[in-house]
Amino acid sequence: MKSKLIGEVKDLIKKKYFAYFEKGGGKGYRYYHAVRVADNALRYVNKFNISLDKDVLVISCLLHDIGKTVMSSNTEITYDSPIEEHCVKGSQQAENILTRLNASSKLINHVKEIILNHHDLDSELVEIKILQNADDLDEFGMLNVWRILSYSFQTDRSPQDSCHYWFSVYETMQSKIASNFSIPFFKEMALKRVENCNYFFTSFSKELNSND
Numbered sequence: 001m002k003s004k005l006i007g008e009v010k011d012l013i014k015k016k017y018f019a020y021f022e023k024g025g026g027k028g029y030r031y032y033h034a035v036r037v038a039d040n041a042l043r044y045v046n047k048f049n050i051s052l053d054k055d056v057l058v059i060s061c062l063l064h065d066i067g068k069t070v071m072s073s074n075t076e077i078t079y080d081s082p083i084e085e086h087c088v089k090g091s092q093q094a095e096n097i098l099t100r101l102n103a104s105s106k107l108i109n110h111v112k113e114i115i116l117n118h119h120d121l122d123s124e125l126v127e128i129k130i131l132q133n134a135d136d137l138d139e140f141g142m143l144n145v146w147r148i149l150s151y152s153f154q155t156d157r158s159p160q161d162s163c164h165y166w167f168s169v170y171e172t173m174q175s176k177i178a179s180n181f182s183i184p185f186f187k188e189m190a191l192k193r194v195e196n197c198n199y200f201f202t203s204f205s206k207e208l209n210s211n212d
């Protein structure tokens with residue numbers, strides 16, 4: 001399912017983020033992250049035939065970080081606003097964007113509500129739960145390998161430092177999975193991903209120590 005509005009929102013965030021890099025994520029990371037969150041949310045909805053407005057869900061996923069990012073130079077994105085602030089800012093910015101794109105007020109209000117509350121862990125709104133789970137999923141797996149290594153290139157960390165970093169956060173990542181995911185589909189994927197990442201760094205560390 002792909003509505004014209006979804007294509008327009010995607011183009012807009014591509015234009016906004018594509019040329020920018022962020023530490024750890026690399027070039028275009030914010031754009032690709034938003035698209036992955038939307039794609040993974042949709043995978044779940046389609047697999048389990050969840051009944052909801054898919055346009056609203058996908059557009060909310062695409063725009064969920066819009067209030068979080070700061071273009072700190074011509075080429076770099078940083079983000080430092082507190083959670084409540086980026087939720088409020090994000091829902092306002094989403095309203096402006098969707099109004100410019102002539103979206104219906106029903107869709108705009110629904111998206112605003114989702115973005116405004118996208119960090120509320122007590123929310124019962126199914127779209128918010130799916131967005132939260134799909135967003136959290138991006139923290140785990142080979143994506144994490146990429147982020148750790150790319151961060152290392154940008155901060156003079158050695159290959160060994162990268163492995164040590166991973167081993168120092170591995171248990172925290174496992175407990176994060178236990179506590180963060182409310183939807184089994186995403187939780188199982190995160191568990192598989194964290195082990196992939198651990199496999200990478202375990203193998204890498206063995207090679208670095210001539211111990212493989």
Ligand SMILES: [Fe+2]
Pocket residue numbers: 064065068086118119
């Ligand atoms: Fe957020």
Ligand SMILES: [Fe+2]
Pocket residue numbers: 033037064065135
């Ligand atoms: Fe996110």
